[in-house]
Amino acid sequence: MSLLLEEIIRSVEALLKLRNRNQKPYVDPNLDPVLLVPGIAGSILNAVDHENGNEERVWVRIFGADHEFRTKMWSRFDPSTGKTISLDPKTSIVVPQDRAGLHAIDVLDPDMIVGRESVYYFHEMIVEMIGWGFEEGKTLFGFGYDFRQSNRLQETLDQFAKKLEAVYKASGEKKINVISHSMGGLLVKCFMGLHSDIFDKYVQNWIAIAAPFQGAPGYITSTLLNGMSFVNGWEQNFFVSKWSMHQLLIECPSIYELMCCPYFKWELPPVLELWREKESNDGVGTSDVVLESYRSLESLEVFTKSLSNNTADYCGESIDLPFNWKIMEWAHKTKQVLASAKLPPQVKFYNIYGTNLETPHSVCYGNEKMPVKDLTNLRYFQPTYICVDGDGTVPMESALADGLEAVARVGVPGEHRGILNDHRVFRMLRKWLNVGEPDPFYNPINDYVILPTTFEMEKYQESGLEVASVKESWDIISDDNNIGTAGSTVSSISVSQPGDDQNPQSEALATLTVQPQNDGRQHVELNAVSVSVDA
Numbered sequence: 106m107s108l109l110l111e112e113i114i115r116s117v118e119a120l121l122k123l124r125n126r127n128q129k130p131y132v133d134p135n136l137d138p139v140l141l142v143p144g145i146a147g148s149i150l151n152a153v154d155h156e157n158g159n160e161e162r163v164w165v166r167i168f169g170a171d172h173e174f175r176t177k178m179w180s181r182f183d184p185s186t187g188k189t190i191s192l193d194p195k196t197s198i199v200v201p202q203d204r205a206g207l208h209a210i211d212v213l214d215p216d217m218i219v220g221r222e223s224v225y226y227f228h229e230m231i232v233e234m235i236g237w238g239f240e241e242g243k244t245l246f247g248f249g250y251d252f253r254q255s256n257r258l259q260e261t262l263d264q265f266a267k268k269l270e271a272v273y274k275a276s277g278e279k280k281i282n283v284i285s286h287s288m289g290g291l292l293v294k295c296f297m298g299l300h301s302d303i304f305d306k307y308v309q310n311w312i313a314i315a316a317p318f319q320g321a322p323g324y325i326t327s328t329l330l331n332g333m334s335f336v337n338g339w340e341q342n343f344f345v346s347k348w349s350m351h352q353l354l355i356e357c358p359s360i361y362e363l364m365c366c367p368y369f370k371w372e373l374p375p376v377l378e379l380w381r382e383k384e385s386n387d388g389v390g391t392s393d394v395v396l397e398s399y400r401s402l403e404s405l406e407v408f409t410k411s412l413s414n415n416t417a418d419y420c421g422e423s424i425d426l427p428f429n430w431k432i433m434e435w436a437h438k439t440k441q442v443l444a445s446a447k448l449p450p451q452v453k454f455y456n457i458y459g460t461n462l463e464t465p466h467s468v469c470y471g472n473e474k475m476p477v478k479d480l481t482n483l484r485y486f487q488p489t490y491i492c493v494d495g496d497g498t499v500p501m502e503s504a505l506a507d508g509l510e511a512v513a514r515v516g517v518p519g520e521h522r523g524i525l526n527d528h529r530v531f532r533m534l535r536k537w538l539n540v541g542e543p544d545p546f547y548n549p550i551n552d553y554v555i556l557p558t559t560f561e562m563e564k565y566q567e568s569g570l571e572v573a574s575v576k577e578s579w580d581i582i583s584d585d586n587n588i589g590t591a592g593s594t595v596s597s598i599s600v601s602q603p604g605d606d607q608n609p610q611s612e613a614l615a616t617l618t619v620q621p622q623n624d625g626r627q628h629v630e631l632n633a634v635s636v637s638v639d640a
Contacts, residue, residue, distance in 0.1 A: 133238025136540065137309065138276035140268065141210060141247045144287025144315075145359055147226050148249030149209040152177040152196040160199070164345075165213040165224055174345045174353070179419060180253060182356050184431040188260065189253050189356050192419055200249040205242040205275075206268070207231060209249030227286075229526040230534075237540045246272045255358035256288065257295040257439050265296050269307040280309035282538055286525055287499070288363060290316025291443060294507075298446030305449035312455045312537060314530065315496050315521050318443070319503040322365035322375035322401070323465025327488040328354060329364075329408060329428070330470075351484075352417040355426050361436035367401040368444070372502060373466070373493070377404040380471035382478050394476045405433070411483040448509045455537055456511050457530060458504035459496020461518035466500055467491040496521040571609075574634045594619045604638065611637035 150164040152173075163177045177196055180189040191198060200209050211231055213224040227247065239245040248268050250261050272281050285293045290313040297304045297311075327333075332351030354360045365375045377399045385393045399407055405428075412428040448454050470486045471477040477486060495501045498521035505514060519527050535541060566572070596617045604610030615633035 130235050130240070131238050132240045132243075133540075136238055136244045137279045137282055137538070138244045138246065138272050139234065139239060139282045139284060139538065140272050141207070141227050141230070141245075142283060142285040142289035142293055143210045143226055143247075143249065143252075144285075144289045145252045145363070147210055147213070147286065147289070148200050148252060149213055150178070150198050150251065151201055152191075152193075153199050155195055155197065160201075162214075163198070167214060171346050171349050175349050175417075175419070178253070179353055179417065180356050181424075182358065182429055182432050182435075184435070187255055187258055187358065187435055189358060192424075198251050198253075200251065204247075205245070206247035206249060207241055207245065208247075210247045225526070226522070227525060230284075230531070233531050234534075237535065242275065244276055246275075250292070252288070252359055253353070253357045255435060255439060256292040256362055257299065257442055258358070261292070262296050262299060265292070266300060266303050269303065273307045281307050282310045282312065283308055284312045284314065284534070285316065286314045287316060287521065288359060290314075290318065291362060294318075294446050295439065295442050297448070298442045301447065301449055305451060308449075308452050310453045310455065310537060311448075312457065312534065313507065314457045315459050315499055315504060315524055316456070316507065317363055317499040317503050318505075318507045319366040319369040319371075320364050321465075321499050321503065323468050323490050323492070323500075324498050325360060325363045325365070326375075326377055326404070326468045327465070327490075328360060330411060330483055331486075331488060332484075348484075352415075352426055355412065355415065356429060356432070358432050358435055358439070361429075361432045362439045364436065365401040366440055366444075366503075368440075369503075369506060374400055376400055376467045377407055378467065378469035379407065380469070380473060380476040382476040394473050407480060407483075410480040414481050415484075444508065446508075454507070454509050454511050455533075456505070456507050456509075456514040457524070457533065458501055458514070458516055459499065459519050459521060459524050460494055460501055460516040462495060462497040462520060463490075463492035464495030464497055464500050465490040466493040496524060569638065571637050572634065574632070576630070576632050593621065598633075609638040611635060 146164070148164075149162060151160040152163045153160050161173070161177075163173050166173065177191065177193055178198070180191045182189045200206075202209070204211075207227070210227045212228050213226055231245070234245055235241070246268070248265060250264065254261055269281060273279070283293060293311060293313070294316075324333075328351070332347035332349075333354070334347050334350070379397045379399075381395055381397050382392050383395055385391045408428040409430075412426070415426045415428075417424045417426050467490070469489045469491065470483055477483060493500050493502065495504070496519060501516065507514075515533060517524055517527055517529050519530075524530060536543075596619075598615040598617060600613045602611040613633060613635040615631055618630045618632075620628040620630070
């Protein structure tokens with residue numbers, strides 16, 4: 106029944122956006138600055154030619170994507186510096202800085218038209234925040250980075266420090282609200298742990314969204330053994346192949362830092378399971394199929410053996426790419442930095458995590474009929490997952506275990522990347538960023554549905570019917586005095602749903618009242634009621 110009410114509310118929100126699409130963006134000079142920090146693969150990367158200085162986008166792109174990716178992005182880890190260095194000596198990887206850093210984290214392939222939403226990253230959040238009164242380069246900024254690198258690479262941390270200082274000065278020396286997504290949360294926490302004084306100087310709030318604080322065990326295990334696709338469906342035909350991505354990530358410290366944290370006390374420890382064929386002890390040469398199970402540290406032996414013969418063909422040259430123990434040692438020290446990081450006393454921390462989706466936790470290869478005989482062939486096996494609650498990528502247990510003193514930890518039903526576009530997340534951000542007038546009745550912890558709080562909703566049953574009512578309102582803010590009306594206007598909206606075996610017959614009716622503009626604000630109020638047959 107509440108779905109009908111949500112459908113009405115979304116229709117009204119779309120209507121309000123449509124009628125105001127030609128208005129100049131409202132700028133609120135009183136807002137504190139926001140810095141958006143993406144996760145892995147969430148930044149546009151360009152390759153710079155050392156000879157002529159030309160830049161070419163290598164992540165993300167459509168035409169020639171796989172070839173350019175392998176040529177310009179494949180790299181090797183240097184244990185003396187902790188940096189992964191591109192194999193191509195004639196180019197280096199940089200992040201474009203247009204639009205105060207927002208260009209690199211907005212739409213990852215601006216040239217893509219069909220299926221463009223598949224490469225949206227912070228796009229909808231940026232659009233939403235501009236609608237709240239934020240201004241690019243004044244109160245809204247982005248920090249893209251080379252996601253191949255370690256989250257504690259000093260070069261990246263130096264860039265982050267410079268970004269914080271630049272944002273602070275550009276906004277009139279106002280303290281910053283940092284909003285991170287996914288692995289961006291690990292980068293921020295590493296910086297906070299290693300440069301607490303700088304973090305304390307410039308940051309007032311840190312909001313982590315879908316951060317894998319204790320790793321993403323199931324997802325990363327299959328990534329190291331099989332590769333990963335950042336885009337699903339038909340669009341992946343235009344992007345980098347799964348195995349080309351694997352050959353890059355096997356030399357990326359960031360991926361090793363996303364592996365399961367072995368020292369965290371998991372409610373159910375993640376495991377790697379293998380159906381193996383073993384010779385029996387009956388003396389006649391028969392074999393048995395057994396299920397082997399490896400915990401996180403034990404599974405490293407499997408990674409080592411399965412990737413022992415892994416090679417990549419780079420410009421006609423065969424390059425060995427085994428499981429990299431030097432990176433593993435580096436990643437272990439990174440996890441120690443993450444575990445010891447403390448929140449400065451003056452900084453407030455908020456944690457938004459995804460729920461209600463089956464999320465890979467443990468991974469199994471082979472089965473009783475088709476066991477794994479040779480570990481070097483593991484890349485050809487399709488993994489099956491033992492799942493737990495989470496956002497489809499990061500288990501809820503990992504995202505919750507931030508190890509910090511949080512003002513709030515709020516679970517939102519949603520997918521790992523899609524949660525950035527969730528209207529419930531937007532409502533929380535408005536509250537925590539002090540956007541607009543404060544709503545004393547809004548509690549983000551209860552905001553699991555479109556309805557803001559139970560205070561604004563009533564439910565009751567009567568004569569075999571279930572009735573729900575909701576009140577919702579918006580303020581249209583504009584400096585254009587011509588958009589207002591002379592008096593109030595009232596409109597009606599109705600939605601119905603025929604009953605079937607799964608859902609009862611339902612009907613919802615709403616009244617929309619638009620008040621005249623007053624002092625740059627136009628108030629819109631929705632009163633809706635939904636009725637369904639009580640099952």
